[in-house]
Amino acid sequence: MNRSFRAAAVVVAIACAIVAGCESRSTAPTSSKPIEIKQVTITGASTLAPLLSEIAKRFEKENPSIRIDVQTGGSSRGVSDTRSGLVDIGMVSRDLKSDEGDLQRFKIARDGVCLIVHKDNPVPSLSREQIVSIYTGGIRNWKDVGGVDSPITVVNKAEGRSTLEVFTGHFKIDSRKIHADVVIGDNEQGVKTVAGNPLAIGYVSIGTAEYDRESGIPIRLLPLEGIEASVKNVANGTFPMSRTLHLVTKSEPQGAVKEVVEFATSPKVHDLVRGLSFVPIE
Amino acid sequence: MFQSNKDRLLTALVIGMAAIAGSIVVIIAIFVVKESIPAMTHIGGSRFLTDESWHPADDAPRGQFNLLPILLGTVLSSMGAICVAAPLGVLSAVFCQFYAPLRVARWYRMIIELMAGVPSVVFGLWGLVVLVPIVASIHPPGQSLFTGIIILTLMILPTVVLLTDAAFSSVSHSYRQGAAALGLSRATTVLSVMIPAAWSGIVTAVLLGLVRALGETMAVVMVCGNVVRLPKGLFDPVRTLTGTIALEMGYARGDHRASLFFCGMVLLILVAVLVASIEIANRRGRHDTT
Amino acid sequence: MTRRKTWFQFLFDVSVWLSPLPIAGLFLWLIGDLILRGSGAFWPDAAEVGGNSVVIVFEQIIQFLTAAPERAGRGGGIGPILISTGLILSVCMTVALPIGLGTAIGLSEFLPVNSRFGRLVRRSLDVLSGVPSIVFGLFGNAFFCRFLGLKFSIASGGLTLACMVLPLLIRSAEEGFRAVPDSQRQAAAALGFSRWSTVFRIILPQASLGIVVGLILGTGRALAETAALIFTSGYVDRMPRSLGDSGRSLSIHIYDLSMNVPGGNENAYASALVLVASLAVINLGAHQLMTRLLKREVAYA
Numbered sequence: 001m002n003r004s005f006r007a008a009a010v011v012v013a014i015a016c017a018i019v020a021g022c023e024s025r026s027t028a029p030t031s032s033k034p035i036e037i038k039q040v041t042i043t044g045a046s047t048l049a050p051l052l053s054e055i056a057k058r059f060e061k062e063n064p065s066i067r068i069d070v071q072t073g074g075s076s077r078g079v080s081d082t083r084s085g086l087v088d089i090g091m092v093s094r095d096l097k098s099d100e101g102d103l104q105r106f107k108i109a110r111d112g113v114c115l116i117v118h119k120d121n122p123v124p125s126l127s128r129e130q131i132v133s134i135y136t137g138g139i140r141n142w143k144d145v146g147g148v149d150s151p152i153t154v155v156n157k158a159e160g161r162s163t164l165e166v167f168t169g170h171f172k173i174d175s176r177k178i179h180a181d182v183v184i185g186d187n188e189q190g191v192k193t194v195a196g197n198p199l200a201i202g203y204v205s206i207g208t209a210e211y212d213r214e215s216g217i218p219i220r221l222l223p224l225e226g227i228e229a230s231v232k233n234v235a236n237g238t239f240p241m242s243r244t245l246h247l248v249t250k251s252e253p254q255g256a257v258k259e260v261v262e263f264a265t266s267p268k269v270h271d272l273v274r275g276l277s278f279v280p281i282e
Numbered sequence: 283m284f285q286s287n288k289d290r291l292l293t294a295l296v297i298g299m300a301a302i303a304g305s306i307v308v309i310i311a312i313f314v315v316k317e318s319i320p321a322m323t324h325i326g327g328s329r330f331l332t333d334e335s336w337h338p339a340d341d342a343p344r345g346q347f348n349l350l351p352i353l354l355g356t357v358l359s360s361m362g363a364i365c366v367a368a369p370l371g372v373l374s375a376v377f378c379q380f381y382a383p384l385r386v387a388r389w390y391r392m393i394i395e396l397m398a399g400v401p402s403v404v405f406g407l408w409g410l411v412v413l414v415p416i417v418a419s420i421h422p423p424g425q426s427l428f429t430g431i432i433i434l435t436l437m438i439l440p441t442v443v444l445l446t447d448a449a450f451s452s453v454s455h456s457y458r459q460g461a462a463a464l465g466l467s468r469a470t471t472v473l474s475v476m477i478p479a480a481w482s483g484i485v486t487a488v489l490l491g492l493v494r495a496l497g498e499t500m501a502v503v504m505v506c507g508n509v510v511r512l513p514k515g516l517f518d519p520v521r522t523l524t525g526t527i528a529l530e531m532g533y534a535r536g537d538h539r540a541s542l543f544f545c546g547m548v549l550l551i552l553v554a555v556l557v558a559s560i561e562i563a564n565r566r567g568r569h570d571t572t
Numbered sequence: 573m574t575r576r577k578t579w580f581q582f583l584f585d586v587s588v589w590l591s592p593l594p595i596a597g598l599f600l601w602l603i604g605d606l607i608l609r610g611s612g613a614f615w616p617d618a619a620e621v622g623g624n625s626v627v628i629v630f631e632q633i634i635q636f637l638t639a640a641p642e643r644a645g646r647g648g649g650i651g652p653i654l655i656s657t658g659l660i661l662s663v664c665m666t667v668a669l670p671i672g673l674g675t676a677i678g679l680s681e682f683l684p685v686n687s688r689f690g691r692l693v694r695r696s697l698d699v700l701s702g703v704p705s706i707v708f709g710l711f712g713n714a715f716f717c718r719f720l721g722l723k724f725s726i727a728s729g730g731l732t733l734a735c736m737v738l739p740l741l742i743r744s745a746e747e748g749f750r751a752v753p754d755s756q757r758q759a760a761a762a763l764g765f766s767r768w769s770t771v772f773r774i775i776l777p778q779a780s781l782g783i784v785v786g787l788i789l790g791t792g793r794a795l796a797e798t799a800a801l802i803f804t805s806g807y808v809d810r811m812p813r814s815l816g817d818s819g820r821s822l823s824i825h826i827y828d829l830s831m832n833v834p835g836g837n838e839n840a841y842a843s844a845l846v847l848v849a850s851l852a853v854i855n856l857g858a859h860q861l862m863t864r865l866l867k868r869e870v871a872y873a
């Protein structure tokens with residue numbers, strides 16, 4: 001028995017050594033070079049979190065004395081945590097509301113929202129009235145809009161999501177009247193849902209949809225009011241259903257926070273913005 | 283009675299640790315209740331049952347907070363899953379312990395242990411990408427109570443199988459030898475000796491499976507459809523309490539946030555009731571046999 | 573009467589023999605699908621084939637395991653995420669294992685069966701095991717991150733998970749202790765063993781099966797966890813420098829890549845494959861260790 005105890009002790013010792021090793025490796029360079037590491041924390045919209053993570057990495061490479069921690073949650077979390085001072089910068093994936101005027105806002109990118117159907121769906125386009133009727137339960141079958149004789153699977157976003165607000169805002173639909181068959185969270189879940197069900201209709205970020213279509217996922221982007229749904233048309237401002245992605249701070253940014261905000265809104269990150277299929281603000 | 287210092291230390295240590303372990307749930311409960319108080323005072327208990335629907339984004343006066351469909355979705359999906367997983371899991375454990383050749387049993391056990399480790403995200407992803415289209419081709423929309431039950435069954439099976447298996451192996455060997463000496467068939471041995479002897483362990487296994495199904499979040503969000511409506515059939519979408527918290531927490535403020543904590547509290551109560559009823563059942567069972 | 577009984581027995585036999593089929597079938601389907609989609613990231617591009625493709629695949633796997641994620645995880649690897657996951661898990665087990673074992677020993681060896689305290693602790697643990705992971709996440713965020721001031725960090729995540737796996741560990745360990753026949757405890761008492769030696773020389777070694785099962789279940793649950801970690805250990809995918817840093821776990825990485833990042837599928841599946849494979853290794857290791865331990869005990873006895 002003693003031997004197995006010794007074995008256990010060795011395991012614990014090794015574990016401690018590894019942890020200690022990690023610690024000492026991390027403290028060694030800072031102790032030899034006494035630069036003060038400043039920490040900037042960002043939280044908010046899940047749509048923006050991957051982009052900000054990339055921007056943060058590039059920023060850290062240029063400014064080794066500042067570390068940026070990007071967390072995710074949702075636009076409202078971004079607003080409330082910034083307001084309470086819990087984080088330095090909030091990410092908001094919609095236009096700001098009237099009661100959010102106390103926050104400093106910085107446009108970081110634009111994004112469109114479009115309707116998607118399965119690639120095999122023969123319906124070429126839907127009018128505004130048809131879309132409203134489909135989402136409020138008036139039209140329940142594809143044959144009523146020129147498709148196959150099968151029920152429509154209406155894919156909606158969960159309560160509170162920014163994309164839902166953009167969608168209901170554009171079509172002037174009361175979100176309580178929406179009659180959904182599937183409720184989803186993030187964009188890719190919507191794409192996967194529609195790709196797996198030829199009878200589904202949903203709405204997601206145009207950038208996401210375009211990227212996925214290019215990589216062979218069987219979805220089709222429906223034009224809106226005669227305008228093709230594409231990142232290009234969001235960029236030139238012709239696509240009607242779009243939103244601005246924001247960073248917010250509690251007060252006029254100072255010091256490190258100011259540097260981060262300026263970097264994130266500068267042309268230096270436009271390639272990263274395009275890389276995640278958003279439209280940079282020129 | 284003689285007690286050395288070492289023994290006294292050990293006693294104090296283990297009792298202290300038990301106290302720590304036991305108090306965690308109390309801290310969690312206090313915290314969840316505290317956060318859901320605004321929901322109870324602003325919205326009031328009855329509105330959670332009588333409101334028209336679930337639209338919690340607006341504050342209390344305008345919002346709608348009907349939890350009934352969500353509650354039903356939770357109960358239906360987890361009960362459905364345990365109804366499939368309990369018999370299947372116990373039979374599997376019987377298979378491992380009494381039927382399968384040693385090598386097959388070892389392999390099967392390994393598969394089950396592997397299954398225990400598959401993250402809910404992976405189950406959900408597989409469900410969404412592979413299972414949902416198949417179900418959708420039978421009966422749209424595909425994301426439904428049915429799909430949820432399949433995925434949940436797979437997720438809670440390892441808990442049921444492994445713990446039942448452990449319960450069987452902790453039954454004293456004399457039982458097996460006694461049954462063999464009486465010349466009982468394998469099925470009789472299992473049904474009338476082993477299962478009664480391991481009963482409390484099996485009940486525990488099923489209970490733990492059920493609570494896991496109640497608490498499962500990520501996979502359920504991906505395959506259940508999440509529509510807040512009373513399901514009319516097996517192929518209708520459902521929303522669960524956990525799914526509601528996961529989908530809406532990042533976006534919730536004020537009364538909405540409090541009502542999500544209220545969901546958490548309801549879940550805690552469900553689990554507590556379940557635990558209590560199982561304990562009563564166990565106690566009654568013990569009285570019957572003695 | 574007897575004929576009906578045999579008929580029922582036959583039915584029971586058949587269902588026992590058949591029961592593993594749907595489970596193993598569905599599971600192998602899932603794993604097969606995962607391997608098929610996940611290994612795509614490791615195959616060499618068609619143009620590169622020509623050299624030793626086995627070496628190339630091996631190099632790509634190593635590359636994937638060690639490199640940092642790029643382009644929001646669509647490119648690069650999962651090096652920092654593996655380290656974060658490992659650290660979260662070690663914090664979790666370092667805290668949960670002693671408390672869990674201690675509690676299990678206390679409950680089954682020290683406290684009288686009907687003691688009020690024991691029943692209370694057991695009941696609270698049963699409820700704890702039912703607390704949904706998402707509620708653990710909210711609790712961990714408020715308690716460890718904010719109240720104890722650990723912020724979004726690996727430590728917060730590990731401690732939250734420790735609370736979560738504790739009931740599983742205790743349950744399994746207790747089952748193991750129950751497997752030790754009372755005659756051995758009585759024999760130990762008769763020989764004048766102290767409680768200390770009874771616990772460490774007789775009970776613990778024999779209960780190791782239960783403990784290992786608990787450890788496997790607990791590790792599985794901890795590794796698989798997403799909901800409890802996203803608001804505690806956080807989203808940051810850079811290499812952690814200490815336990816106080818925020819670090820993204822593998823399961824969060826998979827969730828984010830598959831649900832939030834367009835084009836993240838390939839790496840999501842590859843990461844899932846790595847996660848499931850490492851769990852397989854842990855399981856095999858645990859089994860090996862167990863058999864060796866058991867043999868040694870027999871030799872000592």
